[in-house]
Amino acid sequence: MQTIKRMIEHQIWADKRMMAGLRANGGKPADAVKLMRHLATAEQVWVTRLNGQSSAHLQLWQDDADLDSLEELLASNEASYRAYADGLTEEKLDEMVSYANQSGVMFSTSVRDILSQVVLHGQYHRGQINRALKEAGGTPQALDYILYARMQ
Structure with a gap:
């Protein structure tokens, strides 16, 4: 339980550090910002599903990302994930959540697996964003879990 909650934290x-890196590089490159929007929207999709709501209205890939709207979305996601984690128990981790994916196909997945997906998906894309930042002359952000853990 504590591991999942720390992974969410x-x-x-x-996400905040990645946004700081994108801001420091003037919101460039555009493909890195697009990936960050995808990452933030995917986090929103999953917490929406965890809360028993449809995510059909959310679009995972769009070109219209800007840093201000991304920071608003990430702040909303942060509040949603913290509220969700506050009510989480060990028993709830193994509860099944039924949902439709963005194509309308129905699935049923445990809360534990959904939360693992969210944190691993984000880590994957933050790595891609860091690479794009570096290639654009920006400074990649140090985001390893161990760095976070050392700060606690």
Whole structure:
């Protein structure tokens, strides 16, 4: 239980640091900002599903990302994930959540696996964003979990 909750806290921390890196590089490159929007929207999709709501209205890939709207979305995600984690129990981790994916196909997945997906998906894309930042002359952000853990 504590591991999942700490992984969520790491996700929040890493998203903020990634946004700081994108801001420091003037919101460039555009593909890195697009990936950050995808990451933030995917986090929103999953917490929406965890809360028993449809995510059909959310679009995972769009080109219209800007840093201000991304920071608003990430702040909303942060509040949603913290509220969700506050009510989480060991028993709830193994509860099944039924949902439709963005194509309308129905699935049923445990809360534990959904939360693991969220944090691992974010880590994957933050790595891609860091690479794009570096290639654009920006400074990649140090986002490893161990760095977060050392700060606690």
